Amino acid sequence: MSFHDSVVYQVYPRSFRDSTGNGVGDLRGVIEKVPYIASLGVDHVWLNPFFPSPGRDNGYDVSDYRAVDPAMGTMEDFEELVEALGGHGIGVMVDMVLNHTSTEHEWFRRALEGDKHYQDYYILRPARADGALPTNWVSKFGGPAWAPFGDTGLYYLHLYDLTQADLNWRNPAVRAEVADIVNFWRGKGVRGFRFDVINVIGKSEVLLDAPPGTDDRAMYTDGPDVHTYLRELAAASFGRDPGTVTVGEMSSTSIEACVGYSDPANHELDMVFSFHHLKVDYAEGQKWTTMDFDLPALKRVLNDWAVGMQAGGGWNALFWNNHDQPRALNRFADPGRYRVESATMLATVIHLMRGTPYVYMGEEIGMTDPAYTSIGDYVDVEALNAYQELLTQGLTQEEAFDVVRAKARDNARTPMQWEPGPGAGFTRGTPWLRPANQDQVSVEAEERQGRILPYYRRLIALRKQYPVVSEGSYEPYALDHPDVLAYQRHHEGQHLLVLCSFRAYETTIEVPADFQDSRVLVSNYDDEPTWLASDGADVAVRLRPYQALALLVSCPVRSSLQTD
Ligand code: NOJ
Numbered sequence: 331m332s333f334h335d336s337v338v339y340q341v342y343p344r345s346f347r348d349s350t351g352n353g354v355g356d357l358r359g360v361i362e363k364v365p366y367i368a369s370l371g372v373d374h375v376w377l378n379p380f381f382p383s384p385g386r387d388n389g390y391d392v393s394d395y396r397a398v399d400p401a402m403g404t405m406e407d408f409e410e411l412v413e414a415l416g417g418h419g420i421g422v423m424v425d426m427v428l429n430h431t432s433t434e435h436e437w438f439r440r441a442l443e444g445d446k447h448y449q450d451y452y453i454l455r456p457a458r459a460d461g462a463l464p465t466n467w468v469s470k471f472g473g474p475a476w477a478p479f480g481d482t483g484l485y486y487l488h489l490y491d492l493t494q495a496d497l498n499w500r501n502p503a504v505r506a507e508v509a510d511i512v513n514f515w516r517g518k519g520v521r522g523f524r525f526d527v528i529n530v531i532g533k534s535e536v537l538l539d540a541p542p543g544t545d546d547r548a549m550y551t552d553g554p555d556v557h558t559y560l561r562e563l564a565a566a567s568f569g570r571d572p573g574t575v576t577v578g579e580m581s582s583t584s585i586e587a588c589v590g591y592s593d594p595a596n597h598e599l600d601m602v603f604s605f606h607h608l609k610v611d612y613a614e615g616q617k618w619t620t621m622d623f624d625l626p627a628l629k630r631v632l633n634d635w636a637v638g639m640q641a642g643g644g645w646n647a648l649f650w651n652n653h654d655q656p657r658a659l660n661r662f663a664d665p666g667r668y669r670v671e672s673a674t675m676l677a678t679v680i681h682l683m684r685g686t687p688y689v690y691m692g693e694e695i696g697m698t699d700p701a702y703t704s705i706g707d708y709v710d711v712e713a714l715n716a717y718q719e720l721l722t723q724g725l726t727q728e729e730a731f732d733v734v735r736a737k738a739r740d741n742a743r744t745p746m747q748w749e750p751g752p753g754a755g756f757t758r759g760t761p762w763l764r765p766a767n768q769d770q771v772s773v774e775a776e777e778r779q780g781r782i783l784p785y786y787r788r789l790i791a792l793r794k795q796y797p798v799v800s801e802g803s804y805e806p807y808a809l810d811h812p813d814v815l816a817y818q819r820h821h822e823g824q825h826l827l828v829l830c831s832f833r834a835y836e837t838t839i840e841v842p843a844d845f846q847d848s849r850v851l852v853s854n855y856d857d858e859p860t861w862l863a864s865d866g867a868d869v870a871v872r873l874r875p876y877q878a879l880a881l882l883v884s885c886p887v888r889s890s891l892q893t894d
Contacts, residue, residue: 333575333600333686334645335800336373337790338423338522340690342653343380343402344388345745348757355745355756357403361411366773368418370694371790374522374575375415376423378653380408384434386493386711387471388653388743390526391432395511405518412519423522423575424515428508429531430494438495442480451504453487453496453533454479466539467546470581472715475546487537489530489550491711499531499559512567521574525599528578529587532556545582552580552587560591560598569597577647577686579603585635589642601645601686607631608650611661618716620736623662625832629815636684636804636817646685650676651693656741660699663876664834669696669771671876674785674854675830678878679815681789682828682852684804691746694786695776699741700766705731707764713738749774781854788852796851798824798882813837814873826851827881831873838862838870841881848881855879 347359357380367375379389380402389399398405412422431438441448455464455476464485467475469492476485477492487496497504512523532553540546560578568574576599578591588602610627613619639646650658659665663672673696681687702708705717705727713734720730740763747768748755754768776783793799802819813833819826827845831837846869850859859879860872873879 332573335794335797336575336686337371337681337793338374338376338575338577338647338686338688339367339370339372340376340378340652340688341367342378342691342743344378344762345743345756346691347746347748347755348759348761351757351759352401353757353759353762354401356401357398357407357411361407361414364411364414364418364420367415368420369787370689371787371794372420372689374421374423376522376524376577376688377425379425379427384432384493386432387491388710390427391430391434391491391494392427393432393434394436396514409518416519421521421573421575422519423524423577424520425524425526426508426512426515427526428497428511429527430488430490430496433493433495447503450501451498451507452479453498453537454482454484455487455537456484465537465546465549467537467549471712472719487533489527496533497531499533499555500535505559505562506566509563509566512563516567516571516574521571523568523574523576525576525578527581528560528599529556529580529583529591531559547582551582552584556587557590557596557598561596564597564599576600577603581605585638585642585644588635588646589639589644592639592644592646593642595643601647603647603649603652604635606635608655608661617737618720618733620733625812625815628662628832629809632679632683632815633806633809633817637806640684640804646683647688648680648683648685649688649690650680651690651742652688653690653742654739656737656739657693657697657699659696660736660741662832665696665698668834668876669698670781671854671874672696673782675832675876675878677782677786677789678828678852678854678880679830681793682799682819682826682880683817684802684819687790687793689786689790690742692744694783695747695771695773695780696782697744697747697771698766699735700744700764702735702740702764705734708734708738708740709763710739710743713740747772785852785854792852796824796826796882797821798826802826808839811839814839823884825883825885827883828878829871829873829880830878831876834875836872836874838872840870843869844885845881845883848883851880851882853877853879 344355346355348355349358381392382394382399383389383391437448437451463476469475471491479486529552532555533550540549578599580602591598592602611621611623613621717730717734745754745756745761745765749772750769754765798819798821802821805818807816807818815830862870
């Protein structure tokens with residue numbers, strides 16, 4: 331299947347390249363950088379929302395689904411971008427934010443004006459007899475998930491910001507509108523869709539309180555109707571284009587649900603994003619905390635998902651970074667002492683796995699979180715709400731700031747660093763968000779003498795050259811090793827062993843005897859691996875700080891090497 335050997339590049343347009351000098355990235359800026367994107371060897375570009383929006387949540391509060399925000403350009407610019415990328419065989423993946431609309435969307439405005447037709451587009455409920463809100467659910471951006479619906483006495487549901495009103499997917503008219511929006515973009519030559527938080531669209535008619543002490547997300551996540559709605563949407567829109575690639579963002583989900591969403595037999599989506607591997611640095615499961623990441627937990631989660639999705643016939647979207655996550659380099663490795671090794675090791679973990687890798691802009695040059703020093707440097711609504719909430723909980727300003735610095739989504743949204751200098755080659759004006767460290771890290775420097783960018787290009791190419799990477803089965807390896815994340819892949823007589831050290835010190839790991847005659851498919855160190863004699867039939871290899879080593883052997887079926 332074609333998306334098995336594909337790689338997706340994610341562009342956050344506000345932060346990629348500003349062609350006008352107003353400090354905000356735009357579509358013409360992306361057009362200017364098409365040759366760079368093509369040079370990576372990727373197959374699709376996922377563009378974060380560029381639709382008209384009041385911008386309370388940086389475009390995830392859409393006020394018109396069929397237009398381009400004037401700050402981002404014009405529809406002609408978009409068409410030109412589709413064509414320019416298409417000229418390199420690269421498809422555009424558009425971000426469909428269909429769980430909620432902005433409260434400035436015409437549907438919501440008409441609903442507020444009393445239009446019953448549009449009132450049924452949203453989830454409106456009266457207060458309870460005692461005046462309490464309809465349920466005890468909380469917004470993912472803080473505070474209650476209900477807000478007064480004008481002066482009607484009703485409340486509307488907003489799982490996200492106050493200005494992001496949840497749509498009522500139980501209403502067939504909403505489902506028809508949504509399919510029509512997807513078809514509009516199909517008509518523009520779009521052959522890829524990313525569906526924002528799509529696993530929360532299936533809310534029940536009767537909305538219930540989360541029982542005391544339980545997580546309210548269970549009350550509306552992965553509801554039984556999601557599958558029905560997705561199948562219906564696929565049949566009415568993207569499912570009609572066999573080459574279209576689709577990915578659903580699945581919030582707080584399960585392997586079982588994700589198998590359902592991505593098993594081809596179900597005709598829902600091609601693949602899913604899940605986030606459990608990015609919660610291994612959440613103290614007690616809470617995002618707005620700080621904690622060193624838990625390597626055993628990270629290994630366990632990645633392995634469980636690889637095994638479980640494979641067993642069920644599902645397919646993972648593989649990623650470390652996106653516009654909502656602090657940079658993985660800062661979270662899971664050592665950008666200070668081992669930036670190059672860390673970045674290339676992390677990339678190896680993802681790119682040789684079973685699934686479709688996603689590269690978030692800047693990751694391929696080893697961009698890191700900015701070292702901001704004041705809360706005034708942060709702009710994201712989620713971070714600013716969280717900061718206030720932490721102060722309310724009794725943290726000092728300094729403590730609250732430390733948490734924001736570690737967890738804010740702004741960390742990922744700093745401008746793409748094209749070159750050294752004040753605007754980072756991103757803008758000739760004042761950037762909307764201060765770049766992190768363009769004088770140390772930039773595309774220009776990487777192209778000249780860097781080791782991260784060429785390594786990414788190589789990994790992306792390997793997926794196309796080696797079916798064991800794109801199609802091979804996944805097999806766990808050394809799950810109990812304290813320092814190394816490892817796995818095997820197998821495909822028609824080819825066997826791959828991937829060893830990735832998450833430590834800043836040297837470590838050793840046993841290698842099955844069958845890999846003694848292997849060759850190095852890829853490594854982030856230039857020298858040959860150091861082999862060590864070990865117990866029994868196995869040998870061991872020494873891994874240097876943050877070393878990634880992938881060994882390939884071609885051989886007929888042997889007892890110790892499984893085949894698919
Ligand atoms: C997930 C998006 O990735 C995030 O940026 C956004 O805030 C929420 N969904 C709400 O749309």
